[in-house]
Amino acid sequence: MDLEYLAEHGLDLGKKLGADEIEIYVVRSTSCEARSLSSRRIETIFGGSRIDIGVRIVVDKRVAVGGGSISGVEDLESIVRKVFEIAKHTPRDDKWRSLPTKLGFTLFDKAYDPKLAKNDPTVLLDMLDTMTSTVEKHRDINVVRAVARSYIIERMIANSYGRTNIDKHTAIEVFLAVRVSGEESGFYDTFEAKTLERFNPEAFAENCCRLAKLTAHCRAVPTERLNVVLINKVFASIASTLLVPALAAHNVQRERSPLRGKLGEQVLSEDLSIVDDGAAPNLINSKSFDDEGIATQRKVVFDRGVLQTYLYDHYTSTIENRESTGNAVRRAVHEAPQPWSTNFIILPGSEDLEKLVKTIGRGLVVYRTIGEWLSNPINGLLNATISNAVYVENGEVKHGVKGVIICGNIYELLKDKVMALGNDVDGVEGCYAPSIALRDVTIAKP
């Protein structure tokens, strides 16, 4: 099925039905996933292709959305008719101005990997085989799960005011979990990008094994307040949970954000600058336009700790008579867009990791937490349970640590307790950060 035909057909039908405004979002995704058990041995391999449609219709400032996967034009028509019917029943939204009137397209590098675009399962199987073979060189480590997924995504948006070009990109996601034999210890790591350019499966697996061994042999920590280094992906995940929702304009406008009214204020340490960049080369959430068709862009969110802007979609931007920042995100194609981060990037400092660890003297280096996503962005309270860490004294690793909780208020931690920032940016799920050293962090331990 042709994406442009589907979009135009949906628009035409909406107009005929009597919609004041209509938006059709069309996404074709082709995916392949392989799960490996060990070298030359796989659990499963699967894949396929689907088209998803998102429809937004406005009738007399009454807005409805709907959609889903479709098997043909009839399904598209059925969705448009149903969304139109629902729109007629919904109450007027007097804050509604319009759908976006200026659709755009930002070109960026490394959006498309020709190797992934072939959708050849062999690419994934070879990658998994390299990873599992690497793990098997370590006699005391075994593979728990190795998964690789590739995607080819084509997307376009058309609305009553215009249409975008087709945005075509690829993506790769890799997951590896290993266990230390005979120990209640292991480690998992993830990789995600638009292309394979930065991915070395052998180095990735080696690092996973190294950290599994390093954080094994766990013992209790001695005190209840410690200096802490959060390794880059841990810091990224915490920032994603606690800062991003607080920056989303709909949460700010509806009094669900501790950052409301703090534009221009020194919220974080001067060491911390943060940008949101929807068109950064090779980063997983990069797109040529956001999920309602507005060209993606780079914006400074915190400049040396001072809050510069919230993240807006078109609707929330019109409420404040300003431009969208290109941050409309749909959790699924059929859902209504709302403001969220694209690629949320905490800029690095200058310290290498070894020096950063020495900075804290006596404390914890945290390589993996679980449950940090349960922390509360409404009030900034952080709770993250450590599954992989080491206790260090003067840069020397003493033993592994797990099962303790690090807690505190994220704004206190990131304003008053920053000791140093690493030069090693890495990320998870579109949030990227350097490692960070924090002083005097509260620890709850068994």
Next chain:
Amino acid sequence: MFEELLDLATHSVERARELGAKLAITRIQRRTYERIVYDNGTLREYSFSTVVGLGIKVYTNNGVGYSYTTSLDRESIENCIKQALSMANHGYTTPNPYVLNQGIARFYRTPVSKDPFTIDPGEKISLIKELNTESMKIEGIASCTTFMGLERDVRIVVTSEGVQSVSEITLCGIGHTVVAKDGSSMERVGDSRTFVGGYETIRRYDWQNFVNELNNLAKQAVRAPTPSPGKYVAVVDNELVGLLIHEAFGHACEGDYVERGGSILQGKIGQKVASEYVTIVDQGLVEGGYPVVVDDEGIPKGRTTIVDRGILVGYLHSRETANQINVEPTGNARAENVYYDILVRQTNFFVERGDWTPEEMIRDVKHGIYLRGRGARGGQVSPVTGTFTFSVGPSYIIENGELKQLVRGVTVSGHIIETLMSVDAVGRDLVVKTSVFGGCGKGHQMVRVGIGGPHLRLQIVVGGG
């Protein structure tokens, strides 16, 4: 409608066999979901979505492959079968699946009096609007979101062994998340209720009372302190205990983790992993839970005992994980939808009832905490290290057998086996619940589950603010 889909599925497994499959499993799915969201007095979303498709898994002499299509015409299905067979021809070894000796036929449909998808949208909007706008008038409430979710999920599974299964599950629910403000302090409390059945279940529940309780709880919680971090004797209420058991123990019982050395429960069959008061089961059909009669590999889901009076007696299995250790599969192979191959998942996983009342449990505690489920937001486990964590709603400090200070911002953590070994009392008030708003996440897939249990008393680490 079901006959036509069953014919398509049967045709596909027969065709896969003709083309060389030793075993073929076809899944067809039609899922419809409707959601209404009122946010601070404004309708933010009235949306619906559909999932439609066919997926086929084939085992050949060369390996295993799975492919899906959203088009249900014969040509697309033929291409889908060939794609699955092509994928199976990868040259790598794969585990062999358990194969049934004979076919079975199952049909399960949730009893529905009022089809939620034919109810006038105006009635649904009116209910959510009233609950939301009335809440916003309350002093101290800064923000609130009220939402309705309606789901119908039709799943058909046909295998080349002769399995034919049809299930149609209908869920209806309402949720409410409220943010209270007191000076510069803010606190969020959210909860939802889901019923298995039609819109009649929505009409007969007192939603105004449900929302009032949440609003009041948020107003109290915003003024509450956070608890001191440390290890506590905890009484866990029967709304929270399901989350604890699901996260702390259920995932570690999943056969794919166990077989690959990814669970601390590997090799512990016959060993004591919990106190003698604890019996844990996974059951496909249970009052209040999410009905699973046949899993997504065509294996019937009955009752699986995992822990019998503290002793580990079994794991949860798919066809493959069961076959690797020569046991029968337990009906726990599940996928979010046809766009994914299966993983080993829990269905309704819960602790069996004991004979304590909550009051008796609290009365014996000198200094501890009463952990409440209302407002809890989920959890996570690392099965390989045995560490788990989950969030808890506003809870109470226990002093000398009485509930005292309300506390907020509570997260708890522990070690799977140590925590269950510490259970010294099990309540008689078993409750199992499911949710139309979420479920269990694993490997990028979310499936509906039922979680539950009675009150438990145990020792656990509490994180504070």
